[in-house]
Each structure stands twice: as C-alpha cells, then as structure tokens.
Amino acid sequence: MFRVLRKFRPKRSRRSDVTDQPRAEHSAEPAVDTAAPPVSVPARSDVDSAPVAPPSRRDRATITIQPPASLASPGPATATASVAHPRGISAPLVLAGSPRLGSDPGRIPAGPDIVADSLVDGGQWSGGVIRAGSIRGDEHRYFGTTRQDAMGFWTFADPRGRDGRGDPGGVLLACVADGLGSKPRSQLGSQLACQATRDAVPGLLPAILSHDGTGDDPAGQSIVDAVCARLRQHAGGLAVPADDLATTLVAALVWRVDAGRHRARLVQVGDSTAFVHGGDGWRPCYVADEGGVYSTATFALPNHVGAINVTTIDLIAGDLLVLCSDGLANPMRSPGVREQLAEWWGRGHIPSLPEFYWQLSFRAQSYGDDRTAVCLWIQ
Amino acid sequence: VSQQILPFYLLCDESGSMSGPPVEAINESLPKLHAEIGANPVVADKTRFCLIGFSDRAQILLPLSDLSTVTSIPALSAGGGTDYTNAFAELRRAIDADVATLKAQGHQVYRPAVFFLSDGYPNDSWQTAYQALTDPAWRPHPNILAFGFGQADESTIRQVATTMAFMADGSLGPAEALQEFARSLINSIVNSGTQSAADPAGGAMLVMPEYVPGFTKIPAETI
Numbered sequence: 359m360f361r362v363l364r365k366f367r368p369k370r371s372r373r374s375d376v377t378d379q380p381r382a383e384h385s386a387e388p389a390v391d392t393a394a395p396p397v398s399v400p401a402r403s404d405v406d407s408a409p410v411a412p413p414s415r416r417d418r419a420t421i422t423i424q425p426p427a428s429l430a431s432p433g434p435a436t437a438t439a440s441v442a443h444p445r446g447i448s449a450p451l452v453l454a455g456s457p458r459l460g461s462d463p464g465r466i467p468a469g470p471d472i473v474a475d476s477l478v479d480g481g482q483w484s485g486g487v488i489r490a491g492s493i494r495g496d497e498h499r500y501f502g503t504t505r506q507d508a509m510g511f512w513t514f515a516d517p518r519g520r521d522g523r524g525d526p527g528g529v530l531l532a533c534v535a536d537g538l539g540s541k542p543r544s545q546l547g548s549q550l551a552c553q554a555t556r557d558a559v560p561g562l563l564p565a566i567l568s569h570d571g572t573g574d575d576p577a578g579q580s581i582v583d584a585v586c587a588r589l590r591q592h593a594g595g596l597a598v599p600a601d602d603l604a605t606t607l608v609a610a611l612v613w614r615v616d617a618g619r620h621r622a623r624l625v626q627v628g629d630s631t632a633f634v635h636g637g638d639g640w641r642p643c644y645v646a647d648e649g650g651v652y653s654t655a656t657f658a659l660p661n662h663v664g665a666i667n668v669t670t671i672d673l674i675a676g677d678l679l680v681l682c683s684d685g686l687a688n689p690m691r692s693p694g695v696r697e698q699l700a701e702w703w704g705r706g707h708i709p710s711l712p713e714f715y716w717q718l719s720f721r722a723q724s725y726g727d728d729r730t731a732v733c734l735w736i737q
Numbered sequence: 738v739s740q741q742i743l744p745f746y747l748l749c750d751e752s753g754s755m756s757g758p759p760v761e762a763i764n765e766s767l768p769k770l771h772a773e774i775g776a777n778p779v780v781a782d783k784t785r786f787c788l789i790g791f792s793d794r795a796q797i798l799l800p801l802s803d804l805s806t807v808t809s810i811p812a813l814s815a816g817g818g819t820d821y822t823n824a825f826a827e828l829r830r831a832i833d834a835d836v837a838t839l840k841a842q843g844h845q846v847y848r849p850a851v852f853f854l855s856d857g858y859p860n861d862s863w864q865t866a867y868q869a870l871t872d873p874a875w876r877p878h879p880n881i882l883a884f885g886f887g888q889a890d891e892s893t894i895r896q897v898a899t900t901m902a903f904m905a906d907g908s909l910g911p912a913e914a915l916q917e918f919a920r921s922l923i924n925s926i927v928n929s930g931t932q933s934a935a936d937p938a939g940g941a942m943l944v945m946p947e948y949v950p951g952f953t954k955i956p957a958e959t960i
C-alpha cells in the first residue's frame with residue numbers, strides 16, 4: 359500500500375499544495391505488493407547519522423499514500439445523487455458535502471432494548487396537521503447500534519372548554535427526546551421522557567394555559583421534575599444508574615388563542631431544539647452558543663439538567679413549528695439544507711407521509727446522528 | 738456547506754534520539770493510520786489530519802487535510818535536538834489558524850485531538866509553551882494523548898498528556914502498537930457525553946480506549 363522514496367524535498371511551506379495534488383498522482387509511483395512485509399521502509403541510518411541539516415533543508419523521504427477505496431468520494435453532492443430506484447422510489451438525497459458513510463439500515467442491532475430503525479407518523483388536530491419522523495442515524499446504522507431518539511404527540515381536552523371557548527382535542531403536546539450516545543440504554547430514557555411528559559401535562563394544563571407567557575412558566579420545572587422522577591424510578595427498577603437513561607427533551611404545548619392565532623409553550627433541556635418557518639423564513643426558537651469549539655456534551659435529564667429553557671411563541675396560519683433533535687438541527691446549519699427544507703415544507707405545503715419520510719432522510723456529510731422531527735403546520 | 742470536523746494533529750518527535758526504530762515505526766505507521774481512518778467512513782467524513790515533525794524546530798509536514806485528497810506525506814527524518822517549546826508553539830499556531838478558518842467556513846469544529854509521540858527527553862524548559870497550548874481560557878485548547886516510545890521518560894510523557902498517556906511496553910513493535918492505538922481510538926470516537934453544570938464547555942469528544950495492545954496506560958498528570 360505504501361513505499362518510502364528517498365529524494366530531497368525543498369522546504370514545504372505552510373498551507374502547501376499537497377491537498378491539491380491530482381488524485382491520479384499516486385499511480386505514477388510503482389505499485390508495491392501490499393502483501394509484502396514492511397521492508398519497503400529502507401534503513402535510514404545513513405541519513406540519520408549524517409551531520410544534521412537545519413530541519414527546513416532536511417533530506418526527507420516521501421511516504422506515498424494509496425487511498426483505500428472506501429475513501430473515494432462518492433461524487434459531487436447534487437440532486438443527481440438521488441438515483442431513481444427501478445420501481446420509482448428515490449434513494450435519500452445528498453444535501454451537503456460528499457458523505458462516504460452510506461445510508462441504509464444495515465446490521466440489525468442486538469440487545470434487549472432495541473427499537474425500530476425508523477418511525478413515521480402523522481395526524482390532524484383542530485389546529486393543523488402533523489408529520490413526524492424518527493430515523494436511526496447513519497452512524498448507528500454503520501455500527502449496528504439502535505436508534506436512541508424518541509418522539510410522540512398527543513391531544514388533550516382544552517380545560518377552558520367548559521365556557522365554550524375550547525374544544526375536545528384542542529391542546530396538542532409534541533415531544534422530541536434524544537438519548538445520549540454515550541449511554542447504553544438511553545433509548546429507554548428518551549421514550550420515558552416523552553411518556554412522562556404526556557402523563558404530567560393534564561394536571562398542569564389549567565396553569566399552563568392561564569399563564570400569560572411573561573417570565574418563566576413554573577410548569578417547565580414541573581414537567582422536568584416529573585420526567586426526572588420517572589427516569590430515576592425506572593433506572594431503580596432496572597438496577598442501573600439513572601445516568602444510563604440520560605436524555606434531552608424538547609416539548610411544546612400548542613393551543614388556540616383566538617381565531618387567527620395559536621400559542622406554543624416550549625420546554626427544553628439539552629440540545630434538542632425547535633424552529634419556526636413562516637413568512638420570513640426559518641427562525642430558531644432557541645439560540646445555541648457558537649463561540650467555542652463544538653462539543654457533543656449536552657445538558658440532560660435526569661442528573662445534568664442545567665438550564666430549563668421555557669419560551670412562548672405565537673403562531674399564525676401557515677406557520678410551521680418543528681421540534682427536532684440535533685440530528686436535524688446540526689445539518690440545518692448548512693444553507694442548502696435550510697433552503698431545501700423550506701422548499702419542501704414552507705408556504706403551507708404539507709408533504710404526504712412517504713414524502714416526509716424521504717425528505718427527512720436526506721444525507722449530509724459528517725452528520726450521522728439520529729434525526730427526529732415533529733412538524734406542526736398551523737392552519 | 739457546514740460539517741462537523743474533528744481536527745487531528747500528529748505531533749512527532751524526530752530528534753536524533755528518535756533515530757532508528759522509533760522514527761521508522763512512525764513512518765511505517767502513517768499509511769496504516771491513514772488506512773484505519775479511511776476504512777471507517779464515519780471517521781473519514783469528519784476527520785481532518787495534520788502532521789507536524791519537530792526536533793530543534795517544528796515543521797508542518799502536512800497541513801490540516803482531508804485524507805481522501807492526500808497522496809503523499811513527507812516522512813519523518815531523525816536528527817537534531819528536542820525542543821518542545823517550538824513544537825508546542827507551532828502546534829498552537831496551527832490549531833488557532835485552522836479552527837478560525839474552519840469556523841469562518843461555517844463548520845462545527847470539535848475540540849482538536851493531538852497525538853504526541855516522543856521519547857520524552859526535551860533539551861529545553863517547555864512549561865510556558867505547554868501552558869499556553871493547554872490554557873483553558875484559549876477556547877480551542879486540544880485534548881492531548883501522549884505516547885512514549887523507545888526508552889521514554891515516563892514522567893515527561895505523563896506531563897505532556899492532558900487526557901491519557903501510553904507507554905510502549907515492548908510486546909508489540911512500535912508500528913504495530915501505534916496502529917493498534919489508532920484502531921482503538923477510531924472505534925471509540927464520536928460519542929456524546931453529559932455536560933456538567935460546573936463545566937458547560939466540557940465533555941469529551943474522544944472516548945478513550947481502556948486497553949490498547951502494546952501499551953501500558955498511565956494517567957495524565959496535571960502540572
């Protein structure tokens with residue numbers, strides 16, 4: 359696969375052109391039998407014992423690299439990367455970069471707590487239409503490990519219905535939770551976080567709906583407390599540390615305020631987040647700190663809650679509220695991804711379930727995390 | 738186009754005391770390291786690689802690159818003294834410039850990872866340059882894994898490491914040992930961890946291997 363050539367090389371400047379060399383150059387060197395023992399590195403003592411030249415003028419050999427086939431770029435990231443399947447179904451579209459990581463369910467995970475590779479769901483409620491999907495990240499697929507994201511949505515009777523202003527399924531709850539990749543059973547934690555939120559909401563609804571949205575709604579703390587209690591209880595039953603179930607959570611309650619307006623109250627712990635797409639394009643509901651280097655570390659339930667971020671936003675007909683894991687939020691940093699999603703989901707266009715699943719399955723180089731989104735189109 | 742990028746720096750001692758088997762082993766292992774990275778598309782999609790050699794001076798032999806575009810790497814060539822100050826200063830300059838460039842291009846940049854390979858006999862007083870490299874107030878300060886080669890000075894190797902240090906135990910040749918290490922590291926890369934409220938910027942990108950054939954693991958020493 360490689361050989362060392364002895365030849366004098368002039369000083370390489372920083373930012374040399376080495377990365378710009380044409381790919382074909384390596385073929386100009388004689389091939390070396392890859393099965394040969396590493397005798398292709400010649401003895402170096404004659405050079406090493408010579409008077410030492412300044413490093414900038416040192417006699418350096420060159421190690422020739424034969425790129426493994428797996429490093430070959432799959433080609434430009436264009437719409438042509440989506441090749442029509444013979445039966446008319448398209449492969450996932452590449453929206454950013456040239457991913458070498460494939461996108462296919464691959465090995466079936468083993469273990470007691472594995473969940474389906476993908477979920478797709480949808481529905482209607484009095485406020486609009488829902489499309490939701492949770493897709494195992496291509497990295498989990500590659501390593502044969504299970505999806506750790508979870509999601510859910512439910513409706514509740516509007517407790518104000520008694521005075522005639524509400525309706526039976528008038529309040530929608532949507533949740534997205536992302537079990538931490540470093541924790542072996544976090545897929546249980548993310549599911550439990552969604553279920554515990556669902557179970558906590560009915561008792562909190564009157565307070566949440568009557569809260570005017572100024573200052574923090576104490577219901578955020580109540581929901582977090584309920585989720586933490588559920589996670590700790592479940593971990594206790596399994597006799598595992600509660601951290602093994604560590605998960606993020608973003609939840610939204612959406613209800614009608616008046617004829618033209620819905621209100622959403624969001625509760626967030628960790629790096630799952632939310633966006634609104636409206637007449638002025640995409641707006642993040644939460645602003646991430648972009649100052650330093652990126653870290654996959656996140657605040658998480660139940661033991662590293664950090665901040666509980668509660669926010670209230672008003673939505674009008676035509677708005678789209680997206681709750682998502684960072685498996686969607688991170689690739690949305692690319693303008694091409696944001697623009698394509700706006701093209702698919704903006705201006706009130708609601709995809710069919712199969713369309714939505716295919717759209718959410720887009721590929722972007724280096725982004726191989728589980729991807730989950732619950733999309734609410736307000737009507 | 739935004740990507741998540743792990744900048745990975747190999748900082749190699751090529752002083753005279755590394756001549757012979759140690760530097761030959763590193764030269765042998767470079768294509769193997771490349772192959773290990775290339776064999777894993779998860780890592781290949783995220784990793785950028787830079788090679789710096791140092792003796793009396795430090796020199797960037799391969800600027801931070803996507804390995805799929807690299808067709809040759811200048812080999813290490815042993816000779817001269819061992820100046821850690823120049824090595825750490827050049828590494829800090831490179832990281833500073835590379836991270837700024839990548840972030841300006843819209844990328845999410847993981848905390849850089851450094852493999853430091855040396856036999857651990859510096860000729861200089863290097864603590865000041867090392868503190869500048871590892872200063873928590875300098876936002877892209879790297880995670881450093883240090884490897885002791887040959888008859889390495891264990892205490893120096895421990896002091897340079899921020900994360901973990903490894904001493905070659907002689908059961909494997911240095912090239913094989915380094916390859917084993919790369920394989921272990923690459924197979925454990927990219928897992929999220931919990932963020933602690935006390936250290937919101939913390940959390941490790943690299944999950945360190947518990948056992949690497951051919952190496953004895955020793956804890957890093959805070960200096």
